[in-house]
Each structure stands twice: as C-alpha cells, then as structure tokens.
Amino acid sequence: MKTAYFDCSSGIAGNMVLGALIDAGLELSFLKNELKKLGVLHYSLLVTKTKRGLVSGTHLNIKTEREKSPRHLKDILKIINQTKLSRDVKQLSSRIFKRLAEAEAKVHGEPISKIHFHEVGAVDAIIDIVGTAIGLEKLGIEKVYCSPIPTGHGTIKCAHGILPIPAPATVELLTGVPIYSSGIKGELVTPTGAAIITTIASDFIDMPRLKLETTGNGAGSRVYPSLVNFLRVYIGESFILSTRDTIVQIETNIDDLNPKSYGNVISKLMKAGALDAYTIPVTMKKGRQGIALTVLCEPDKRDAIVTRIFNLTTTFGTRIFLVPREKLSRKFKTVKTKYGKIKVKVGSLGQEVMTIAPEYEDYKKIAKKHHLPIQKVYKKITECL
Numbered sequence: 001m002k003t004a005y006f007d008c009s010s011g012i013a014g015n016m017v018l019g020a021l022i023d024a025g026l027e028l029s030f031l032k033n034e035l036k037k038l039g040v041l042h043y044s045l046l047v048t049k050t051k052r053g054l055v056s057g058t059h060l061n062i063k064t065e066r067e068k069s070p071r072h073l074k075d076i077l078k079i080i081n082q083t084k085l086s087r088d089v090k091q092l093s094s095r096i097f098k099r100l101a102e103a104e105a106k107v108h109g110e111p112i113s114k115i116h117f118h119e120v121g122a123v124d125a126i127i128d129i130v131g132t133a134i135g136l137e138k139l140g141i142e143k144v145y146c147s148p149i150p151t152g153h154g155t156i157k158c159a160h161g162i163l164p165i166p167a168p169a170t171v172e173l174l175t176g177v178p179i180y181s182s183g184i185k186g187e188l189v190t191p192t193g194a195a196i197i198t199t200i201a202s203d204f205i206d207m208p209r210l211k212l213e214t215t216g217n218g219a220g221s222r223v224y225p226s227l228v229n230f231l232r233v234y235i236g237e238s239f240i241l242s243t244r245d246t247i248v249q250i251e252t253n254i255d256d257l258n259p260k261s262y263g264n265v266i267s268k269l270m271k272a273g274a275l276d277a278y279t280i281p282v283t284m285k286k287g288r289q290g291i292a293l294t295v296l297c298e299p300d301k302r303d304a305i306v307t308r309i310f311n312l313t314t315t316f317g318t319r320i321f322l323v324p325r326e327k328l329s330r331k332f333k334t335v336k337t338k339y340g341k342i343k344v345k346v347g348s349l350g351q352e353v354m355t356i357a358p359e360y361e362d363y364k365k366i367a368k369k370h371h372l373p374i375q376k377v378y379k380k381i382t383e384c385l
Contacts, residue, residue, distance in 0.1 A: 011188025024216025
C-alpha cells in the first residue's frame, strides 16, 4: 500500500504540505492545470527551491488579490464541487473545509452556516487544501500517517485580534492528537495545516515501516534561528502495521516427568513472568514418548525462567532463541452484557479492529455465578460485541 508519513518536527502549514508533495515528485505543471479547474479564483503560484539551514526543499508562495468579503463554507464548497476535478479530490477537499468550519464554529459558539473564514477562507487556503488533495491522488497515496505535532508559543495577530499560540481553532482541530511543546516562539501549526493533517492522517505515530521510494521537504515561510523549518514527507510501500518486538523462546524435551506435574509446572512458570507456556506431545529418540515444553518470555526474564524450568522439571538442558514477534495493538474495554460488565480484549492493525475477544476469567466467573455452560456464556457475550 502506498503510504505517506509526514514528519512535523518543525510544525505544519498548508503551503508546507503542498510544498512537500511537490518536492516529492508532484509535477508543478500538472498541479497548475488541475487547479485551473477552480475557475473563478485569481492567484499565482510562486514555487522556489530554497534552504532552511543547510537543508534544501520547496517553498510555495500563493499570490492572491485581496478578498472583497469573507467567504462562508457553502461558498467554498460551491467553488470546489462545481469544478471538473475528480470526485475523490472534491470529496477530500470538502471534508477538510468542513472540519475547519466545525472547529471555527465551536470556537466562536456560532452555527456553522454563520462562520466567516477570514484569512482561512482566502484563496491561498483553497489552493493549499485542494492542491493537497490533488497531490495525494496523483502520487497514488492510499494511506497517510503523521508524527506527533509540536506547538509553538506566544501570540499572533489575526482578524479576531491578538490570540495565543496555538490559535483556538488550531487547538480544537488538534483535540485527540498527540502534541508537545517545542519551546519555539511562533506559530508552528496553522489552522489550515491542522485541518489538512487531522483529516488525511489515519494515526499520529512514530514512523511506520516503509520501503522508502521518495521524500520531499516543504519549506515554511518563517525563518527561525534555532529551527530548520521544513515539513518532511516520506513516501513508500508500507509493511504490515503490526507492532514488532523480540522475545525469548525457551524449549526443552522431557520424557521422564509425571504427566500430572505439567499443570503445576506451567502455572509456576507463568507466575515467574512467562508470557506463555505450553506443551506438545513428541516422539523422541529410541521411540520414547515425551513432552516438548516451550516457554515465551521477555529477555530480562530469561534467567529466572530457565532456573524455574530446572527446579520444576527433570530436564538436563534447554534451547534458547531470540524470536521476532509481530503483534496486533491491544487494548482492553469493559462492555455491558445481560450478565453484567465484562472485560474484552481488542486487537487492532493500525486503525482497523481485527479481533475482539472476551477475557476467559471473566466469562468463566459469569458461567459459575449463573450455573451455565461456559460455551453458552461465551456465545451470548460475543453476540453483544
């Protein structure tokens, strides 16, 4: 899957997003031809190669005529949707503007229909947003992820007066997004940039594993003495979006331990810190029947687990491996059922929920309490999920 990852270590603005996509390979001539479909807007694009510090990238400057009056959301959506742009471009552009309008409406305590966009409704914001949608489609990007977002500090003068940084609309747009203070004085995240990235990004995470194909640097308009003001985009084919780690796998074959002892062995290994422990029947040399004991644990538990295996079994030795592991992201939720509250485990691959399973000990207690077969309880609970 073609994936883009935006590294916002210097912040994000609308022109930085579009500049990064141009720097990553979006042809300027194609972009200009597509933007001409907007028709009624009067503007010119100034695209230049520039440096911030020792890093080169693309800076996008949009020259526009002064707007006669602020635009409402319906005016902007009309401009977008009456064009011959592709359906996906129009839908994504509209979603971004609707998200921006909702944030402004909440901040001002006004119905969305009464919101005037002021600076945000100007032509340059329309170009930034529609241009981004055009770029994502042209570059074939199917999935977008983003880093946590830094916020500057201080104040900024705008149509509503002097506001704290981040601006109120920006704060509203970033609700639910991991943010942090970078210590830089200035507006690192604009409302347009926040609206774009919070609409297109599936998650805000460390960089996922990619087979990297290209990168692009979108230069910010401001120059900071202690900040290389670029938005970097990485584009490539993504690998499976599971969580990866490495654990220890400990194995031993046993043929002379009383079979009744294995329950106690596994119980005590789990209490000693094992992630899992299980047995498999095996046929050993000379045709003897035996048991293969396998224990999984974190690396720092290795010695404790090996010691417990020697204490609890008759083995003379173990085999130890470092094993890569791919995992779904896990979280626990409590759900209500006809039998009461029960804890369930949710496994996700990226943002997609792959599996939901009730906790065994919870539905075991319910079965015992209501004198019901455990499988019947399990079935009823899963029907509620």
